[in-house]
Amino acid sequence: MVLNYDSVVRGSVAKQVADSIREAILDGRLKINERLPTEEELARRYGISRPTVREALKRLAAQNLIQSKRGPSGGTFVMRPDPAGLSGTITAAATLLVGVGAFDIDEIITARRETEAICCRLAAANHTQDELSAMEAEIALQSDSATSDEEFCASDVRFHRALVRASRNGPLDLMMYTVIEAFIPITNMIVVRMRERQQVVTLHRALLEAIRGRDAEAAVAALEQLLDYLRAMYSATLSARAARSAG
Amino acid sequence: MVLNYDSVVRGSVAKQVADSIREAILDGRLKINERLPTEEELARRYGISRPTVREALKRLAAQNLIQSKRGPSGGTFVMRPDPAGLSGTITAAATLLVGVGAFDIDEIITARRETEAICCRLAAANHTQDELSAMEAEIALQSDSATSDEEFCASDVRFHRALVRASRNGPLDLMMYTVIEAFIPITNMIVVRMRERQQVVTLHRALLEAIRGRDAEAAVAALEQLLDYLRAMYSATLSARAARSAG
DNA sequence: TTTAAATATAGGTCTGACGAATAGGTCTTT
DNA sequence: AAAGACCTATTCGTCAGACCTATATTTAAA
Known part of the structure; x- marks a missing residue:
């Protein structure tokens, strides 16, 4: 020493x-x-x-x-540092930044689209059965109408974590903690109703199958559909709220 | 309260x-x-x-x-949280992970290629004069043979930070602290000799001009050349070292 | 009116002590 | 002799009260 x-x-x-x-x-x-x-x-x-x-x-x-x-x-x-240990710190700061209104939803969606697209491409090429199984398990949980909204959100986070892990790239995995642990929950606060959950599950399933088939472009397409859908839901929620307060 | x-x-x-x-x-x-x-x-x-x-x-x-x-x-x-405030924590953890050998150079180069390519594309579309000037200033500093190796590395980090900032995306900016503050210094430990610096500066200049011209593909191409060059330098350093220890 | 000193406040540090958890040795029991 | 329970030493965790230091405010003097 x-x-x-x-x-x-x-x-x-x-x-x-x-x-x-x-x-x-x-x-x-x-x-x-x-x-x-x-x-x-x-x-x-x-x-x-x-x-x-x-x-x-x-x-x-x-x-x-x-x-x-x-x-x-x-x-x-x-301590041996592990990426997971960082997640708390990163999440805290990112959550605070989001809560303060430092980012708007379009920025977040753009960042998600671009970075998760990378993960999709790498995952299509490098995934192992392990990650596919993990994603499958989360989809099963998400399909169950008995799972609470909190559980659904937590499962969604785990699903995307598995997707990132499937890229088999450690540095990328580390970076993605920010988007996974902070930005996904923010984005997901939108999706609460059952029908919306159903649609999300469908797109998750499409994403999984694209990766299983090593079809990078299909995976990216599914991701974009998912994010477009979330973006649309957000706009809908906003206008509904505006209409309520106006009426 | x-x-x-x-x-x-x-x-x-x-x-x-x-x-x-x-x-x-x-x-x-x-x-x-x-x-x-x-x-x-x-x-x-x-x-x-x-x-x-x-x-x-x-x-x-x-x-x-x-x-x-x-x-x-x-x-x-x-405190009002700012992305820069996080950089210390993220850098510490990432540096430690790298130091422990958790990542190999190919993983890091891949992660840099993919994530910085995003920044190039967004920067080509969204940059302002501010960021271009900052990048120019760093290139000028890097061209000066009087700047020490430490200064060159620090300038390189600032150059890439400006590139990220030019993407005008807050969430992405936050995420990129990991690659900028931790992975770039690691990659750069390779580039120390003058001629290598010259080559890096040339590629930086190409990158800047592509972004100034809003040519996303050219920017990405310059980035890839830069990373290919660094990767090649790394291999060369390794084999040179192996040859020395063998002879 | 301006400047300078006194004061009050709240964080920064020190000393010394005791409590709590745990690994390892010791003693007792079988 | 071996296995268990018990004791003890070590180290972090917490407490108590005190004093120092920096700084905004107030007060007094020029």
Whole structure:
């Protein structure tokens, strides 16, 4: 374990320490699963108090860079980062941005269309049976009229996650967390009624079959139909609302 | 300001409090720029100590959800989330994933090719003079043989950021932070020698001119040339290294 | 009226302590 | 001797209260 215990000048002490440790993790001086010194030891080395060390560690824990365990074999460990661990952070920020009205629905639909089209093409070429089965299972769930709206939305997210996974491209998978975990729920808030659900399921099924048949263009076409449909539903909801408030 | 001060059962107290406040922010009970109660007040309301409150707040601060200021008019404020604020978190995780060898170079190049192609197409259609000027400025900097390798890489990142911005699509801009801030530096570690820099600049220039001329296909072609070149450089570096270690 | 100092507020840090969880050793029992 | 229960040491989790520091506001002086 190699750390610089140099004092930096700007920012609060806790922030400095957090940055120092983060840097050590990022450039590999601290390896994955390696155990950091105890909080007391860190406090001694940095010449600060333990609560301050803890504040620094909590910042890193919030970024899923480290994790702490209690007990004699406990301590603070460098986490193996996983894309899923990022999803929370990304989702929070993206949700906030959407809630604040930073994006409009057309931007979101465009971004979905373009990025998911990539996934469709790669999925058509690279998918395995695993992902097809996962998508099938979600479609089955979505077809069941007994599933609640919340479950339907969650299933929809999982369906699209499986689609992304089928592209078998790790970096793309990481990027797509933003659209999957934040933009899909936003888009889906539109689709609540049964008949609309039915239509979505039909298009999901078309998408799945296109990918199973390794037909990239058909898959993209199904995706575009799906998004066009959602876009139309959104407009319809808006005008219905406007009509209600006007009447 | 409305908060639930209910006690939740799972997780450490600090984590619970952080989650409680985060939830309040995400579903809008705490609005942007709104000021939270003082740390002392929060401690009183949640029935916990101030250090624990601070740990919770630091977790949120690490996610750029809140920010603290000192002084009488100070306090803890809900931040307006901006995509740039996320870049740090995303970059950290992606860099770590790359460093751990979770992705290979071909995956990264594929992801770059597909996602940046989207940006090229949208940029060709939607760009403004602003982004063109920014790209031009970076090309000028990159052409200067006096710029150091570090500056060249940083400039390259800014060039691609401007390209993404030129697509004028907020959600896409958010997503692309991953590829811009993490994958480009990785890819660029390859390009260090002067002649290679020259070639990159030439292709950047071609890309810029294609977008200026609103020629989406030409822009995509330039991008593909750029990535093919980087891929070839990578292979060359690898075989050179293999030859050295063999000889 | 303008400037400078005092003050109050709220975050930042420290010291010291105790509680809680857990791995490993020790002791007892079979 | 082996298997189990119990104890203990270690380390994070939390608490309490205090003092320091930065800053907006207020007050006083020029």
